[in-house]
Amino acid sequence: MKKLFQRFLEINVKSAREKAEEKGLDFNEDKFIKNHQAVMPILLFYGLLVLLGFILPSVYTIVPSWIFIAVLLGLIIRGINHYFGWIRFEK
16 A cells, blocks of 8 residues: 555656646645645545445444544644644654
8 A cells, every 4th residue: 555655646746747847837846745645645535435435335324423533633633743743753
């Protein structure tokens, strides 16, 4: 999954760099990568929920809704922290 995410990110960076060069704009690769690394887990979670809704619609009635909301809020907080870097863990 991590390799797939990295490959997807590389393709997006390459595409965005080419578009910026065509338009003659400045392209900040670090900011672009940081933004996508913060937002992509949230979008993947939404995609998973939509996929589950089509494949197994009864999952929404079995699993309490607060679990989905808790996971979504956790991913949002993680994304904001990843983008701004408020909390850092030292190794």
